[in-house]
Amino acid sequence: MTNITCQPAGDTAIRVTFHEKVSPELNRNIKSFCKKLKEQAVKGVIEWVPAYHSVIVYYHPYHISYENLRDILLNLANKDLQLDEESSTLVKIPVLYGGKIGPDIVQVAENSGLSEQNVIEKHSSVDYLIYMIGFLPGFPYLGGLPETLATPRLNNPRSHVPEGSIGIAGNQTGIYPLASPGGWNLIGKTPVQLFNPDREEPFLYRAGDRIRFVPISKRDYDKIKKQVVHNTFQIEKEVIG
Structure with a gap:
């Protein structure tokens, strides 16, 4: 190189x-x-x-x-950095889109000229590459957001973004693993606990893995949330080439 x-x-x-x-x-x-x-x-x-x-x-x-x-x-x-073929993991993250927990989906829809349902369909149609993890423990910076969904950051960032919120900022999308301030457009929320220092594997994914967002209903969201509390929920993962 x-x-x-x-x-x-x-x-x-x-x-x-x-x-x-x-x-x-x-x-x-x-x-x-x-x-x-x-x-x-x-x-x-x-x-x-x-x-x-x-x-x-x-x-x-x-x-x-x-x-x-x-x-x-x-x-x-400067050596040949061709990476040997190795497997990575596709992690499927359940998401409840829109409503009170995804209030900025309206803005994303208006900015893209799409309906809210179209935004959900496009956002969940991609297997996003995790380029890196940073900002917060387990915050994935994801590549592959459809161009039509690119939306500028909020002019006035929120002082509190709830844990599990899914956001869009510019041409990036990501997940807040912990509650924090933030200026990304919130379009949904996952009930899954992305970071837990008490787990054998504190993070559900690593840089180089891929994430797929799976739309769920409010009923499924509440069900998964209870399973997470009782430590009985198993995230769906798939080994890919």
């Missing part, structure tokens, strides 16, 4: 930036880079965090210098 740079990110981290347009191919290259970094087992490297077009690598400066690690990372990044 070409046009890759390394820069300090504080005194214990390096940002490796891949200067390319965000795309599924770039995402695969970043996954491949992270895999090779893991295989290299560089002494002093603590962890790394992938993003849309960069990876931040945290290290212990007493074990390896910035210059040495920078050279290792550039060498890895």
Whole structure:
């Protein structure tokens, strides 16, 4: 690959930036880079965090210098980053769209020139690629939103967005795993608990997986919510190539 740079990110981290347009191919290259970094087992490297077009690598400066690690990372990044065929997971997230829990679906419909039902159908017709997880624990930044659904952020962000809310901002869609402030257009809500630090696997998905939104009724929403409370709900997942 070409046009890759390394820069300090504080005194214990390096940002490796891949200067390319965000795309599924770039995402695969970043996954491949992270895999090779893991295989290299560089002494002093603590962890790394992938993003849309960069990876931040945290290290212990007493074990390896910035210059040495920078050279290792550039060498890895400029190798053939073709990712071996590996499976990922399709996670099916049940969603109750519209109404009081998805109040901005009206705005999305008006902006796109579609009916609310058409918005639901289009939003749930895509298997979204999880490019990265950030902002909140388990917040997935998803690629693949149909262009017609792209809607600007709210002019006045909310001080409180409920846990499980599904939102659209620009050409992105995502899920709030925890309650927080936010400026995304809320179009629905999932009763599923996306992040639970007490679970063996705190997150239901990882970067590189895909998410499919499955429309449900209010009755099903309430049923799943009770199952979640009693820890009897099983999220539907499917291994894909």
